[in-house]
Amino acid sequence: MTLHIERHPDFSRLRKALMCQGEPDRVPFIELGVHRMFKEQIIGHSCLTVPDEIEFAQRAGYDYIKIQPVIDMNPGKIYPAGGPQTFTLGVDTGERRWADEHGGAINSWEDFERYVWARPEDVNYSRLEEAARILPPDIGLIGQYGDIFTFVWTLMGFENFSLAIYEQPDLIDALFERVGGIICNLFENMASMERMDAMWFSDDLAYTGGLMISPNLFRKHLFPWVKKIGDFCRRRGIPFLYHSDGKLWEVIDDLIVCGVTALHPIEPKAMDIAEVKRRYAGRLAVLGNVEVDLLSRGSTEDVEAQVRAILRRAAPGGGFALGSSNSVPEYVKPENYAAMLNAGDRWGIYPIEM
Numbered sequence: 001m002t003l004h005i006e007r008h009p010d011f012s013r014l015r016k017a018l019m020c021q022g023e024p025d026r027v028p029f030i031e032l033g034v035h036r037m038f039k040e041q042i043i044g045h046s047c048l049t050v051p052d053e054i055e056f057a058q059r060a061g062y063d064y065i066k067i068q069p070v071i072d073m074n075p076g077k078i079y080p081a082g083g084p085q086t087f088t089l090g091v092d093t094g095e096r097r098w099a100d101e102h103g104g105a106i107n108s109w110e111d112f113e114r115y116v117w118a119r120p121e122d123v124n125y126s127r128l129e130e131a132a133r134i135l136p137p138d139i140g141l142i143g144q145y146g147d148i149f150t151f152v153w154t155l156m157g158f159e160n161f162s163l164a165i166y167e168q169p170d171l172i173d174a175l176f177e178r179v180g181g182i183i184c185n186l187f188e189n190m191a192s193m194e195r196m197d198a199m200w201f202s203d204d205l206a207y208t209g210g211l212m213i214s215p216n217l218f219r220k221h222l223f224p225w226v227k228k229i230g231d232f233c234r235r236r237g238i239p240f241l242y243h244s245d246g247k248l249w250e251v252i253d254d255l256i257v258c259g260v261t262a263l264h265p266i267e268p269k270a271m272d273i274a275e276v277k278r279r280y281a282g283r284l285a286v287l288g289n290v291e292v293d294l295l296s297r298g299s300t301e302d303v304e305a306q307v308r309a310i311l312r313r314a315a316p317g318g319g320f321a322l323g324s325s326n327s328v329p330e331y332v333k334p335e336n337y338a339a340m341l342n343a344g345d346r347w348g349i350y351p352i353e354m
Contacts (some may be wrong), residue, residue, distance in 0.1 A: 001337065003042065005060065018198060018285050025349070030322065032066075038332075066142040067131055069128060071118050072122070073151060074105075078105045128141070135195065145201070148222055149205065152176055176222070184229060188232055198239040206244060208269045212246075215251050223255075230260060260284070262284065262321075266289045267325050267326070273286055277314055295333065295336045304342075
């Protein structure tokens with residue numbers, strides 16, 4: 001993988017984009033996640049420590065590092081009857097896990113009571129604390145966690161969750177209250193850290209065709225928690241990023257009311273990035289948008305062409321950061337990941353050529 005990155009990290013560049021404060025010098029890069037194998041190819045050694053993450057950001061042109069607190073959301077290792085569903089990806093690439101669509105670990109009040117819940121005192125913030133101590137001043141620190149809605153429905157299995165909305169609404173209320181409280185506490189503690197430059201909440205709400213459940217259910221169960229996190233960010237005066245795949249038109253206004261300043265990743269099959277930017281100009285930054293399928297199966301020429309098209313449509317005026325339409329998993333072609341960064345660095349200099 002060969003990179004030709006001319007930029008140096010500068011979090012003020014990314015902050016300007018995330019807060020819709022006009023055009024920075026260059027279009028910043030953004031990713032929810034980059035697989036470790038790519039980071040290691042770029043830095044030439046293992047990428048396991050906070051200093052390794054800093055080195056990767058410096059070499060690849062990112063203006064930040066993103067770190068999660070470490071929390072075990074299932075300390076009792078209580079799974080559905082069939083156990084966790086996993087697929088081993090190969091040597092050094094870990095495994096992929098997916099949720100059971102039918103049944104889950106919690107299907108009744110008895111299951112709820114026996115479930116072992118994560119405790120605040122067991123959360124490990126040491127990597128965030130280390131980053132706050134050693135980060136160069138030009139690289140930002142983003143604290144990230146998420147999945148209140150996702151964790152609730154995966155605890156039940158989506159089919160059982162959907163039925164329980166009508167048949168066991170009190171159990172649904174209790175699950176959102178318990179999970180929301182645990183996750184919100186993580187953000188409250190991250191927001192209290194002396195060095196915290198932005199926070200990022202991720203929770204998929206939609207398919208490419210529309211929301212997974214009624215928007216009113218999100219307004220009842222999820223968005224009050226998102227607003228609490230947004231309030232932490234408002235008090236600190238820092239950007240608040242939200243990640244969800246899919247078609248989100250019905251709830252974008254709700255997210256803005258919650259304090260979200262930037263929406264990721266504007267999945268191309270679900271929403272047109274130029275239309276999102278037009279409707280919410282100055283109120284919501286748009287992030288990502290380079291199709292993961294193209295990064296996985298296309299050519300480097302195709303990737304550069306798509307990056308240039310996205311820059312022309314989304315970058316003018318600022319309020320935009322370039323990245324994939326989800327994340328950079330292990331099956332992306334290394335040369336295509338490099339092509340995205342190289343093209344973004346070459347063509348993403350303001351003013352953008354229309």
